[in-house]
Amino acid sequence: MRRFGLIGYPLGHSFSRKYFTAKFQREGITDAVYELFELKNLEDFPALLAQYPDMVGLSVTIPHKQNIIQFLDEIDPVAARIGAVNTVKITNGKCTGFNTDYIGFRDSLKNFCPELTSVKALILGTGGASKAVQAALQELHIPFKLVSRNPKNEEVSYKDLTPEMIEAHKLIINTTPLGTFPNTETCPEIPYEYLTTTHYLHDLVYNPEETLFMKNGTEKGAKTKNGYEMLVLQAEAAWQIWNS
Structure with missing residues (x-):
């Protein structure tokens, strides 16, 4: 066995x-x-x-x-x-x-956001999940900014997110645990009022199926996706590694 x-x-x-x-x-x-x-x-x-x-x-x-x-x-x-x-x-x-987190996110993002050649991203959070997302975006040649509660170096704080910055970054990725069950009434504090139908919101959280982060985006017409497919893809990548 x-x-x-x-x-x-x-x-x-x-x-x-x-x-x-x-x-x-x-x-x-x-x-x-x-x-x-x-x-x-x-x-x-x-x-x-x-x-x-x-x-x-x-x-x-x-x-x-x-x-x-x-x-x-x-x-x-x-x-x-x-x-x-x-x-x-x-x-x-x-x-x-x-x-394999970066593999799962990379392939999930390809399925979600076909306009990869022209998009810029905001990555919410700077922990381990954020680092995997950063690696995936670098591989896909997608420029990004990091958003943090305690910004360092080139990072941006949540309170400094301007309408112009939201407009310029059509892909916004939540790598924080905010919104995860049972704390489903929490979400990253970004200015959701500036989102449009041209934005993509990818949440790495998968439970609940629709997070408050995603709901706020949907209300503004943004396209949204949770982290379930990423989890499946990273699991399958791990299985390939274990059996290679």
């Missing part, structure tokens, strides 16, 4: 276990199991590997995507550039880190 799993804390609302369990059943994969491993302290990671010698692949979620790197034997160049890992492949006890 090949063992896969998800590490993070907390793991109360896991997409990954439901997705992979359904995938195994759907595709007749009988030699694999996917489990949840809540790790509040990442120092327990080596003990987890020792406890399950049949572990061959792990997904990594909040809050461990960046700190997991110190426990890895190797890291894929793209994940190293992003500075975050969400997929670990384990071969003969050796752990290699990858980032």
